[in-house]
Amino acid sequence: MSDREGHSGAGPSDEDLSLPKATVAKMISELLPTEVTCAKDTRDLVIECCVEFIHLISSEANEICEQESKKTIAPEHIITALKRLGFDSFTTEVEDVLKDHKQQQKDREKKADKIKDSGLTPEELMAKQEELFAASRARFAQPQGQQQPSAET
DSSP states (O other), X not given: OOGGGOOOSOOOOXXXXXXXXXXXXXXXXXXXXXXXXXXXXXXXXXXXXXXXXHHHHHHHHHHHHHHTTXXXXXXXXXXXXXXXXXXXXXXXHHHHHHHHHHHHHXXXXXXXXXXXXXXXXXXXXXXXXHHHHHHHHHHHHSOGGGOOOOTTX
8 A cells, every 4th residue: 555545553643653843853953154153944844845755755765665565664665766756966965874874784793703802701791891880980980180091991
């Protein structure tokens, strides 16, 4: 069933969907010049527009998914949806972000493998972590001017 055909389930209504107001406000303030402010009504309108944009893209991506007999929306479906809806100019940046995300995931996996391949037991890893926490607490307990530089950095 497509999103455009209506809902019979008990999922969240459009009124229930939103974005974190503080996050959006922060993003807006970072993009605007310092002398310009944004009214709350304007911020709320931006949030509504963002939610509608997400709904539009996800609905189109869902249709593409259905046409391909897939059950999971993949990044490629989002990129195709952007192109179909006339947002071709967004696709290069989206592809760059996707590439960065995939690299971050690989780096996380390498980090997890590094822990697994450390040769330490879970108990030894926990002891090492507690040791590091204790050293950190000790550094923060000292007055600002007396802090020693870390030997690990």
